[in-house]
Amino acid sequence: MATPPPGLRERKKQATREALREAALRLAVERGPDQVRVEEIAEAAGVSPRTYNNYFASREQAIVAAITADREARIAAAVTARPATTRLADAVTEAVVEQYTDTGEQARETLLLITAKSALRDAFLDAAAGIEPPLTTVIAERLGDTDPCTARVLAASVAAAVRIALENWLQPSGTTTDARSVGTSGLVVPSGSLPGLLRAALAPLAPAFDAAESPQQP
Amino acid sequence: MATPPPGLRERKKQATREALREAALRLAVERGPDQVRVEEIAEAAGVSPRTYNNYFASREQAIVAAITADREARIAAAVTARPATTRLADAVTEAVVEQYTDTGEQARETLLLITAKSALRDAFLDAAAGIEPPLTTVIAERLGDTDPCTARVLAASVAAAVRIALENWLQPSGTTTDARSVGTSGLVVPSGSLPGLLRAALAPLAPAFDAAESPQQP
DNA sequence: CAGAAAAGATGCGTGTAAGCAATTTTTCGA
DNA sequence: TCGAAAAATTGCTTACACGCATCTTTTCTG
Numbered sequence: 001m002a003t004p005p006p007g008l009r010e011r012k013k014q015a016t017r018e019a020l021r022e023a024a025l026r027l028a029v030e031r032g033p034d035q036v037r038v039e040e041i042a043e044a045a046g047v048s049p050r051t052y053n054n055y056f057a058s059r060e061q062a063i064v065a066a067i068t069a070d071r072e073a074r075i076a077a078a079v080t081a082r083p084a085t086t087r088l089a090d091a092v093t094e095a096v097v098e099q100y101t102d103t104g105e106q107a108r109e110t111l112l113l114i115t116a117k118s119a120l121r122d123a124f125l126d127a128a129a130g131i132e133p134p135l136t137t138v139i140a141e142r143l144g145d146t147d148p149c150t151a152r153v154l155a156a157s158v159a160a161a162v163r164i165a166l167e168n169w170l171q172p173s174g175t176t177t178d179a180r181s182v183g184t185s186g187l188v189v190p191s192g193s194l195p196g197l198l199r200a201a202l203a204p205l206a207p208a209f210d211a212a213e214s215p216q217q218p
Numbered sequence: 219m220a221t222p223p224p225g226l227r228e229r230k231k232q233a234t235r236e237a238l239r240e241a242a243l244r245l246a247v248e249r250g251p252d253q254v255r256v257e258e259i260a261e262a263a264g265v266s267p268r269t270y271n272n273y274f275a276s277r278e279q280a281i282v283a284a285i286t287a288d289r290e291a292r293i294a295a296a297v298t299a300r301p302a303t304t305r306l307a308d309a310v311t312e313a314v315v316e317q318y319t320d321t322g323e324q325a326r327e328t329l330l331l332i333t334a335k336s337a338l339r340d341a342f343l344d345a346a347a348g349i350e351p352p353l354t355t356v357i358a359e360r361l362g363d364t365d366p367c368t369a370r371v372l373a374a375s376v377a378a379a380v381r382i383a384l385e386n387w388l389q390p391s392g393t394t395t396d397a398r399s400v401g402t403s404g405l406v407v408p409s410g411s412l413p414g415l416l417r418a419a420l421a422p423l424a425p426a427f428d429a430a431e432s433p434q435q436p
Numbered sequence: 437c438a439g440a441a442a443a444g445a446t447g448c449g450t451g452t453a454a455g456c457a458a459t460t461t462t463t464c465g466a
Numbered sequence: 467t468c469g470a471a472a473a474a475t476t477g478c479t480t481a482c483a484c485g486c487a488t489c490t491t492t493t494c495t496g
Contacts, residue, residue, distance in 0.1 A: 048476050150422045153379045160374035204368045207429035
Protein backbone atom coordinates (compact mmCIF):
# COMPACT_ATOMS: atom_id res chain seq x y z
CA MET A 1 0.00 0.00 0.00
CA ALA A 2 2.52 2.53 1.09
CA THR A 3 5.64 1.32 -0.66
CA PRO A 4 5.48 -1.72 -2.96
CA PRO A 5 9.25 -1.52 -3.03
CA PRO A 6 9.75 -0.55 0.64
CA GLY A 7 13.13 0.72 -0.38
CA LEU A 8 16.10 -1.51 -0.72
CA ARG A 9 17.72 0.24 2.17
CA GLU A 10 14.92 -0.58 4.53
CA ARG A 11 14.82 -4.18 3.44
CA LYS A 12 18.46 -4.67 4.23
CA LYS A 13 17.93 -3.11 7.61
CA GLN A 14 15.15 -5.53 8.40
CA ALA A 15 17.25 -8.41 7.09
CA THR A 16 20.10 -7.42 9.37
CA ARG A 17 17.69 -7.06 12.26
CA GLU A 18 16.28 -10.50 11.74
CA ALA A 19 19.71 -12.01 11.27
CA LEU A 20 20.75 -10.57 14.61
CA ARG A 21 17.60 -11.80 16.35
CA GLU A 22 17.99 -15.24 14.90
CA ALA A 23 21.66 -15.51 15.72
CA ALA A 24 21.12 -14.28 19.25
CA LEU A 25 18.37 -16.77 19.93
CA ARG A 26 20.22 -19.67 18.38
CA LEU A 27 23.39 -19.05 20.33
CA ALA A 28 21.45 -18.48 23.53
CA VAL A 29 19.62 -21.78 23.15
CA GLU A 30 22.74 -23.67 22.18
CA ARG A 31 25.14 -22.68 24.90
CA GLY A 32 23.00 -20.88 27.46
CA PRO A 33 22.08 -17.21 27.77
CA ASP A 34 25.19 -16.21 29.67
CA GLN A 35 27.69 -17.94 27.44
CA VAL A 36 26.94 -15.60 24.56
CA ARG A 37 28.83 -12.41 23.96
CA VAL A 38 27.71 -9.57 21.76
CA GLU A 39 30.79 -10.02 19.64
CA GLU A 40 29.74 -13.56 18.77
CA ILE A 41 26.19 -12.61 17.91
CA ALA A 42 27.46 -9.86 15.65
CA GLU A 43 29.89 -12.24 13.99
CA ALA A 44 27.20 -14.83 13.42
CA ALA A 45 25.00 -12.20 11.82
CA GLY A 46 27.83 -10.89 9.71
CA VAL A 47 28.06 -7.40 11.16
CA SER A 48 30.35 -5.58 13.53
CA PRO A 49 29.71 -5.43 17.27
CA ARG A 50 29.21 -1.72 16.91
CA THR A 51 26.40 -2.26 14.43
CA TYR A 52 24.75 -4.64 16.83
CA ASN A 53 24.29 -1.84 19.27
CA ASN A 54 22.75 0.27 16.56
CA TYR A 55 19.89 -2.20 16.54
CA PHE A 56 19.62 -3.42 20.10
CA ALA A 57 20.43 -1.52 23.25
CA SER A 58 21.35 -4.59 25.24
CA ARG A 59 22.38 -8.18 24.70
CA GLU A 60 19.11 -9.51 26.05
CA GLN A 61 16.97 -7.39 23.78
CA ALA A 62 17.99 -9.32 20.71
CA ILE A 63 17.14 -12.63 22.33
CA VAL A 64 13.70 -11.64 23.50
CA ALA A 65 13.06 -9.86 20.20
CA ALA A 66 13.55 -13.19 18.46
CA ILE A 67 10.61 -14.78 20.24
CA THR A 68 8.60 -11.61 20.64
CA ALA A 69 9.05 -10.88 16.94
CA ASP A 70 6.50 -8.27 15.92
CA ARG A 71 3.90 -9.11 18.50
CA GLU A 72 3.09 -5.43 18.91
CA ALA A 73 1.91 -5.06 15.34
CA ARG A 74 -0.04 -8.32 15.55
CA ILE A 75 -1.92 -7.16 18.62
CA ALA A 76 -2.83 -3.90 16.98
CA ALA A 77 -4.02 -5.75 13.89
CA ALA A 78 -6.02 -8.14 16.01
CA VAL A 79 -7.86 -5.23 17.60
CA THR A 80 -8.82 -3.67 14.30
CA ALA A 81 -9.82 -7.10 12.99
CA ARG A 82 -12.59 -7.35 15.57
CA PRO A 83 -15.95 -5.93 14.54
CA ALA A 84 -16.50 -2.33 15.54
CA THR A 85 -19.65 -3.31 17.38
CA THR A 86 -17.84 -5.10 20.18
CA ARG A 87 -16.85 -3.22 23.29
CA LEU A 88 -13.42 -1.73 22.88
CA ALA A 89 -12.44 -3.21 26.22
CA ASP A 90 -13.32 -6.70 25.00
CA ALA A 91 -11.62 -6.20 21.67
CA VAL A 92 -8.38 -5.17 23.32
CA THR A 93 -8.53 -7.90 25.95
CA GLU A 94 -9.19 -10.67 23.47
CA ALA A 95 -6.55 -9.40 21.10
CA VAL A 96 -3.95 -9.34 23.85
CA VAL A 97 -4.87 -12.77 25.17
CA GLU A 98 -4.93 -14.19 21.69
CA GLN A 99 -1.50 -12.95 20.76
CA TYR A 100 0.10 -13.95 24.02
CA THR A 101 -1.31 -17.44 24.33
CA ASP A 102 -0.41 -18.95 21.00
CA THR A 103 3.21 -18.05 21.37
CA GLY A 104 3.97 -20.70 18.85
CA GLU A 105 5.48 -24.10 19.32
CA GLN A 106 9.20 -23.57 19.61
CA ALA A 107 8.69 -20.33 21.48
CA ARG A 108 7.29 -22.36 24.33
CA GLU A 109 10.59 -24.02 25.04
CA THR A 110 12.57 -20.85 24.64
CA LEU A 111 10.25 -19.20 27.12
CA LEU A 112 11.42 -21.64 29.74
CA LEU A 113 14.92 -20.52 28.93
CA ILE A 114 13.91 -16.96 29.57
CA THR A 115 12.26 -17.54 32.88
CA ALA A 116 15.52 -18.90 34.23
CA LYS A 117 17.69 -15.85 33.82
CA SER A 118 16.53 -12.73 35.59
CA ALA A 119 18.27 -10.50 33.08
CA LEU A 120 16.22 -12.07 30.30
CA ARG A 121 13.10 -11.86 32.41
CA ASP A 122 13.53 -8.12 32.75
CA ALA A 123 14.16 -7.69 29.05
CA PHE A 124 11.08 -9.76 28.30
CA LEU A 125 8.94 -7.63 30.57
CA ASP A 126 10.34 -4.43 29.12
CA ALA A 127 9.53 -5.69 25.66
CA ALA A 128 5.89 -5.85 26.66
CA ALA A 129 5.91 -2.07 26.86
CA GLY A 130 6.38 -2.05 23.11
CA ILE A 131 2.68 -2.68 22.56
CA GLU A 132 1.85 0.82 23.75
CA PRO A 133 2.53 2.83 20.56
CA PRO A 134 0.53 0.63 18.16
CA LEU A 135 -2.23 0.26 20.74
CA THR A 136 -2.39 4.03 21.04
CA THR A 137 -3.02 4.28 17.33
CA VAL A 138 -5.82 1.73 17.11
CA ILE A 139 -7.50 2.98 20.28
CA ALA A 140 -7.36 6.54 19.01
CA GLU A 141 -9.03 5.38 15.81
CA ARG A 142 -11.82 3.72 17.71
CA LEU A 143 -12.35 6.67 20.02
CA GLY A 144 -12.50 9.15 17.18
CA ASP A 145 -12.48 12.78 18.22
CA THR A 146 -11.79 12.14 21.85
CA ASP A 147 -8.75 13.73 23.40
CA PRO A 148 -5.80 11.80 21.97
CA CYS A 149 -4.27 11.89 25.43
CA THR A 150 -7.00 9.50 26.54
CA ALA A 151 -5.95 6.94 23.97
CA ARG A 152 -2.37 7.15 25.13
CA VAL A 153 -3.32 6.73 28.76
CA LEU A 154 -5.51 3.74 28.01
CA ALA A 155 -2.83 2.12 25.86
CA ALA A 156 -0.20 2.71 28.51
CA SER A 157 -2.50 1.26 31.15
CA VAL A 158 -2.99 -1.84 29.05
CA ALA A 159 0.75 -2.19 28.65
CA ALA A 160 1.19 -1.84 32.39
CA ALA A 161 -1.50 -4.41 33.08
CA VAL A 162 0.08 -6.85 30.65
CA ARG A 163 3.39 -6.38 32.36
CA ILE A 164 1.84 -7.10 35.73
CA ALA A 165 0.18 -10.21 34.40
CA LEU A 166 3.46 -11.44 32.98
CA GLU A 167 5.24 -10.71 36.25
CA ASN A 168 2.72 -12.75 38.16
CA TRP A 169 2.93 -15.48 35.58
CA LEU A 170 6.65 -16.10 35.64
CA GLN A 171 7.00 -15.70 39.35
CA PRO A 172 7.68 -19.15 40.78
CA SER A 173 7.37 -17.61 44.26
CA GLY A 174 11.00 -18.52 44.81
CA THR A 175 13.21 -15.68 45.92
CA THR A 176 16.21 -17.77 45.07
CA THR A 177 17.53 -17.56 41.57
CA ASP A 178 17.27 -21.17 40.49
CA ALA A 179 13.86 -22.76 40.64
CA ARG A 180 13.71 -24.89 37.54
CA SER A 181 11.33 -27.37 39.07
CA VAL A 182 8.72 -27.54 36.36
CA GLY A 183 6.34 -28.93 38.89
CA THR A 184 3.91 -31.56 37.76
CA SER A 185 0.50 -30.13 38.43
CA GLY A 186 0.20 -28.87 41.98
CA LEU A 187 2.63 -25.98 41.85
CA VAL A 188 2.91 -23.57 44.72
CA VAL A 189 2.55 -20.79 42.21
CA PRO A 190 -0.39 -18.70 43.35
CA SER A 191 -0.83 -17.66 39.75
CA GLY A 192 -3.00 -19.36 37.21
CA SER A 193 -2.82 -19.69 33.48
CA LEU A 194 -1.47 -16.85 31.42
CA PRO A 195 -4.80 -16.09 29.74
CA GLY A 196 -6.47 -15.98 33.11
CA LEU A 197 -3.87 -13.64 34.52
CA LEU A 198 -4.12 -11.38 31.50
CA ARG A 199 -7.89 -11.15 31.77
CA ALA A 200 -7.71 -10.53 35.50
CA ALA A 201 -5.20 -7.74 35.01
CA LEU A 202 -7.13 -6.11 32.18
CA ALA A 203 -10.54 -6.39 33.82
CA PRO A 204 -10.14 -3.37 36.11
CA LEU A 205 -9.52 -1.18 33.08
CA ALA A 206 -12.76 -2.11 31.33
CA PRO A 207 -14.82 0.66 32.96
CA ALA A 208 -12.31 3.22 31.75
CA PHE A 209 -12.69 1.97 28.19
CA ASP A 210 -16.47 1.96 28.45
CA ALA A 211 -16.50 5.53 29.69
CA ALA A 212 -14.17 6.62 26.93
CA GLU A 213 -16.37 5.01 24.30
CA SER A 214 -19.62 6.62 25.39
CA PRO A 215 -19.09 10.37 25.68
CA GLN A 216 -21.00 11.24 28.79
CA GLN A 217 -19.93 13.83 31.28
CA PRO A 218 -21.01 12.86 34.82
CA MET B 219 6.57 4.44 64.85
CA ALA B 220 8.69 1.55 63.77
CA THR B 221 12.15 2.53 64.94
CA PRO B 222 12.75 5.62 67.07
CA PRO B 223 16.44 4.91 66.54
CA PRO B 224 16.17 3.80 62.91
CA GLY B 225 19.39 1.95 63.37
CA LEU B 226 22.75 3.54 62.98
CA ARG B 227 23.43 1.46 59.94
CA GLU B 228 20.37 2.73 58.12
CA ARG B 229 21.09 6.31 59.03
CA LYS B 230 24.54 6.12 57.53
CA LYS B 231 23.08 4.65 54.38
CA GLN B 232 20.62 7.49 54.06
CA ALA B 233 23.35 9.98 54.77
CA THR B 234 25.51 8.52 52.04
CA ARG B 235 22.55 8.50 49.69
CA GLU B 236 21.80 12.14 50.33
CA ALA B 237 25.46 13.08 50.05
CA LEU B 238 25.58 11.44 46.62
CA ARG B 239 22.36 13.13 45.49
CA GLU B 240 23.55 16.50 46.68
CA ALA B 241 26.99 16.17 45.15
CA ALA B 242 25.56 14.98 41.86
CA LEU B 243 23.12 17.87 41.61
CA ARG B 244 25.67 20.45 42.64
CA LEU B 245 28.26 19.31 40.13
CA ALA B 246 25.64 19.01 37.41
CA VAL B 247 24.46 22.57 37.98
CA GLU B 248 27.96 23.95 38.24
CA ARG B 249 29.60 22.54 35.16
CA GLY B 250 26.74 21.09 33.15
CA PRO B 251 25.21 17.63 33.21
CA ASP B 252 27.66 16.10 30.76
CA GLN B 253 30.82 17.39 32.37
CA VAL B 254 30.34 15.28 35.47
CA ARG B 255 31.87 11.87 35.84
CA VAL B 256 30.78 9.29 38.31
CA GLU B 257 34.23 9.23 39.79
CA GLU B 258 33.95 12.91 40.69
CA ILE B 259 30.52 12.54 42.26
CA ALA B 260 31.79 9.67 44.35
CA GLU B 261 34.82 11.63 45.41
CA ALA B 262 32.72 14.64 46.35
CA ALA B 263 30.52 12.41 48.47
CA GLY B 264 33.47 10.67 50.06
CA VAL B 265 32.83 7.17 48.76
CA SER B 266 34.29 4.97 46.08
CA PRO B 267 32.92 4.90 42.54
CA ARG B 268 31.89 1.31 43.12
CA THR B 269 29.78 2.36 46.06
CA TYR B 270 28.08 4.95 43.94
CA ASN B 271 26.70 2.19 41.77
CA ASN B 272 25.41 0.41 44.83
CA TYR B 273 23.04 3.32 45.28
CA PHE B 274 22.27 4.50 41.77
CA ALA B 275 22.15 2.43 38.62
CA SER B 276 23.07 5.31 36.37
CA ARG B 277 24.73 8.67 36.54
CA GLU B 278 21.51 10.53 35.79
CA GLN B 279 19.56 8.79 38.52
CA ALA B 280 21.46 10.56 41.24
CA ILE B 281 20.80 13.96 39.68
CA VAL B 282 17.08 13.49 39.26
CA ALA B 283 16.86 11.87 42.68
CA ALA B 284 18.17 15.10 44.14
CA ILE B 285 15.14 17.06 42.97
CA THR B 286 12.68 14.21 43.07
CA ALA B 287 13.72 13.41 46.61
CA ASP B 288 11.17 11.08 48.15
CA ARG B 289 8.19 12.26 46.18
CA GLU B 290 6.85 8.73 45.99
CA ALA B 291 6.37 8.47 49.73
CA ARG B 292 4.86 11.96 49.87
CA ILE B 293 2.26 11.10 47.26
CA ALA B 294 1.25 7.97 49.10
CA ALA B 295 1.01 9.91 52.35
CA ALA B 296 -1.07 12.59 50.64
CA VAL B 297 -3.54 9.97 49.51
CA THR B 298 -4.02 8.51 52.94
CA ALA B 299 -4.27 12.01 54.37
CA ARG B 300 -7.45 12.68 52.41
CA PRO B 301 -10.69 11.71 54.12
CA ALA B 302 -11.91 8.22 53.32
CA THR B 303 -15.22 9.65 52.15
CA THR B 304 -13.78 11.21 49.00
CA ARG B 305 -13.70 9.25 45.79
CA LEU B 306 -10.49 7.32 45.50
CA ALA B 307 -10.00 8.70 42.02
CA ASP B 308 -10.15 12.24 43.35
CA ALA B 309 -7.90 11.48 46.27
CA VAL B 310 -5.22 10.06 44.01
CA THR B 311 -5.54 12.80 41.43
CA GLU B 312 -5.31 15.60 43.95
CA ALA B 313 -2.42 13.96 45.75
CA VAL B 314 -0.47 13.59 42.54
CA VAL B 315 -1.20 17.13 41.38
CA GLU B 316 -0.35 18.50 44.78
CA GLN B 317 3.01 16.78 44.99
CA TYR B 318 4.03 17.60 41.47
CA THR B 319 3.04 21.25 41.38
CA ASP B 320 4.87 22.61 44.39
CA THR B 321 8.17 21.28 43.22
CA GLY B 322 9.79 23.81 45.47
CA GLU B 323 11.64 26.97 44.59
CA GLN B 324 15.12 25.96 43.56
CA ALA B 325 13.80 22.81 41.94
CA ARG B 326 12.17 24.99 39.34
CA GLU B 327 15.48 26.17 37.96
CA THR B 328 17.05 22.77 38.07
CA LEU B 329 14.08 21.44 36.15
CA LEU B 330 15.05 23.68 33.28
CA LEU B 331 18.45 22.05 33.41
CA ILE B 332 16.81 18.66 33.10
CA THR B 333 14.62 19.49 30.16
CA ALA B 334 17.72 20.36 28.19
CA LYS B 335 19.47 17.02 28.25
CA SER B 336 17.53 14.12 26.83
CA ALA B 337 19.39 11.63 29.00
CA LEU B 338 18.20 13.50 32.07
CA ARG B 339 14.72 13.76 30.65
CA ASP B 340 14.53 9.99 30.33
CA ALA B 341 15.81 9.48 33.84
CA PHE B 342 13.29 11.99 35.13
CA LEU B 343 10.44 10.19 33.39
CA ASP B 344 11.63 6.82 34.61
CA ALA B 345 11.73 8.17 38.13
CA ALA B 346 8.01 8.83 37.87
CA ALA B 347 7.49 5.08 37.73
CA GLY B 348 8.70 4.96 41.32
CA ILE B 349 5.31 6.09 42.58
CA GLU B 350 3.81 2.74 41.64
CA PRO B 351 4.83 0.63 44.65
CA PRO B 352 3.67 3.05 47.37
CA LEU B 353 0.53 3.81 45.39
CA THR B 354 -0.20 0.12 45.18
CA THR B 355 -0.09 -0.11 48.94
CA VAL B 356 -2.41 2.77 49.67
CA ILE B 357 -4.86 1.82 46.93
CA ALA B 358 -4.96 -1.75 48.21
CA GLU B 359 -5.77 -0.42 51.67
CA ARG B 360 -8.65 1.64 50.32
CA LEU B 361 -10.01 -1.20 48.22
CA GLY B 362 -9.90 -3.66 51.04
CA ASP B 363 -10.62 -7.26 50.11
CA THR B 364 -10.59 -6.65 46.39
CA ASP B 365 -8.16 -8.61 44.28
CA PRO B 366 -4.74 -7.16 45.08
CA CYS B 367 -3.96 -7.38 41.39
CA THR B 368 -6.51 -4.64 40.81
CA ALA B 369 -4.62 -2.28 43.07
CA ARG B 370 -1.41 -2.97 41.20
CA VAL B 371 -3.03 -2.36 37.85
CA LEU B 372 -4.58 0.89 38.97
CA ALA B 373 -1.34 2.11 40.51
CA ALA B 374 0.60 1.19 37.41
CA SER B 375 -1.96 2.98 35.26
CA VAL B 376 -1.61 6.09 37.36
CA ALA B 377 2.16 5.93 37.01
CA ALA B 378 1.78 5.57 33.27
CA ALA B 379 -0.62 8.49 33.09
CA VAL B 380 1.74 10.66 35.10
CA ARG B 381 4.54 9.75 32.78
CA ILE B 382 2.46 10.71 29.77
CA ALA B 383 1.52 14.02 31.37
CA LEU B 384 5.17 14.78 32.06
CA GLU B 385 6.13 13.85 28.53
CA ASN B 386 3.56 16.21 27.13
CA TRP B 387 4.64 18.87 29.57
CA LEU B 388 8.32 19.02 28.75
CA GLN B 389 7.75 18.76 25.04
CA PRO B 390 8.23 22.30 23.69
CA SER B 391 7.26 21.54 20.10
CA GLY B 392 7.13 17.97 18.96
CA THR B 393 10.30 17.16 17.11
CA THR B 394 8.66 13.96 16.05
CA THR B 395 5.92 13.83 13.46
CA ASP B 396 3.32 15.31 15.73
CA ALA B 397 0.35 16.41 13.69
CA ARG B 398 -1.64 18.18 16.33
CA SER B 399 -4.74 18.50 14.22
CA VAL B 400 -7.32 20.51 16.06
CA GLY B 401 -10.29 18.24 16.55
CA THR B 402 -13.85 19.36 15.97
CA SER B 403 -14.42 19.45 19.70
CA GLY B 404 -11.75 22.10 20.05
CA LEU B 405 -10.59 20.57 23.28
CA VAL B 406 -7.07 19.94 22.07
CA VAL B 407 -4.57 20.71 24.77
CA PRO B 408 -1.14 20.58 23.15
CA SER B 409 0.76 21.74 26.21
CA GLY B 410 -0.82 23.52 29.11
CA SER B 411 0.08 23.82 32.74
CA LEU B 412 1.43 20.79 34.52
CA PRO B 413 -1.58 20.47 36.85
CA GLY B 414 -3.88 20.62 33.86
CA LEU B 415 -1.96 17.97 32.00
CA LEU B 416 -1.90 15.73 35.05
CA ARG B 417 -5.65 16.02 35.55
CA ALA B 418 -6.30 15.42 31.87
CA ALA B 419 -4.15 12.31 31.88
CA LEU B 420 -5.67 10.92 35.07
CA ALA B 421 -9.28 11.69 34.14
CA PRO B 422 -9.75 8.66 31.86
CA LEU B 423 -8.84 6.37 34.75
CA ALA B 424 -11.49 7.71 37.11
CA PRO B 425 -14.20 5.25 35.95
CA ALA B 426 -11.86 2.36 36.67
CA PHE B 427 -11.35 3.62 40.22
CA ASP B 428 -15.07 4.13 40.72
CA ALA B 429 -15.83 0.62 39.55
CA ALA B 430 -13.16 -0.81 41.82
CA GLU B 431 -14.55 1.05 44.81
CA SER B 432 -18.16 -0.07 44.37
CA PRO B 433 -18.29 -3.85 43.96
CA GLN B 434 -20.88 -4.26 41.25
CA GLN B 435 -20.70 -6.78 38.47
CA PRO B 436 -22.35 -5.46 35.29
C1' DC C 437 30.77 -8.07 77.23
C1' DA C 438 32.63 -10.91 73.71
C1' DG C 439 32.38 -13.60 69.69
C1' DA C 440 29.66 -14.77 65.70
C1' DA C 441 26.72 -13.45 62.01
C1' DA C 442 25.02 -10.11 58.79
C1' DA C 443 25.34 -6.19 55.90
C1' DG C 444 28.29 -2.62 53.57
C1' DA C 445 32.03 -0.71 51.26
C1' DT C 446 35.85 -1.26 48.35
C1' DG C 447 39.21 -2.91 44.67
C1' DC C 448 39.55 -5.41 40.61
C1' DG C 449 38.31 -7.14 36.23
C1' DT C 450 35.17 -7.91 32.37
C1' DG C 451 31.66 -6.89 29.19
C1' DT C 452 28.66 -3.46 27.42
C1' DA C 453 26.73 1.27 25.85
C1' DA C 454 27.74 5.19 23.25
C1' DG C 455 30.31 9.36 21.00
C1' DC C 456 33.24 10.54 17.09
C1' DA C 457 35.16 10.55 12.63
C1' DA C 458 36.13 8.08 8.40
C1' DT C 459 34.46 4.97 4.84
C1' DT C 460 31.13 2.66 2.14
C1' DT C 461 26.48 2.21 0.31
C1' DT C 462 22.00 3.84 -1.13
C1' DT C 463 19.06 7.32 -2.81
C1' DC C 464 17.77 11.42 -5.23
C1' DG C 465 18.12 15.30 -8.45
C1' DA C 466 20.10 17.28 -12.61
C1' DT D 467 23.34 8.31 -16.50
C1' DC D 468 26.11 10.54 -13.32
C1' DG D 469 27.35 13.05 -9.40
C1' DA D 470 26.04 14.84 -4.87
C1' DA D 471 23.57 14.39 -0.60
C1' DA D 472 21.99 11.34 2.93
C1' DA D 473 22.29 7.36 5.60
C1' DA D 474 24.40 3.31 7.46
C1' DT D 475 28.27 0.71 8.94
C1' DT D 476 32.62 0.35 11.15
C1' DG D 477 36.93 0.96 14.12
C1' DC D 478 38.51 3.37 17.86
C1' DT D 479 38.02 5.15 22.37
C1' DT D 480 35.99 6.27 26.82
C1' DA D 481 33.01 5.69 30.58
C1' DC D 482 29.83 2.93 32.93
C1' DA D 483 27.29 -1.21 35.00
C1' DC D 484 28.03 -5.19 37.54
C1' DG D 485 29.81 -9.73 39.39
C1' DC D 486 33.12 -11.49 42.64
C1' DA D 487 36.24 -11.76 46.49
C1' DT D 488 37.81 -9.37 50.50
C1' DC D 489 37.87 -6.46 54.36
C1' DT D 490 35.57 -3.47 57.59
C1' DT D 491 31.67 -2.07 60.35
C1' DT D 492 27.43 -2.82 62.66
C1' DT D 493 24.22 -5.80 64.88
C1' DC D 494 22.67 -9.90 67.18
C1' DT D 495 23.06 -13.60 70.51
C1' DG D 496 24.86 -16.24 74.28
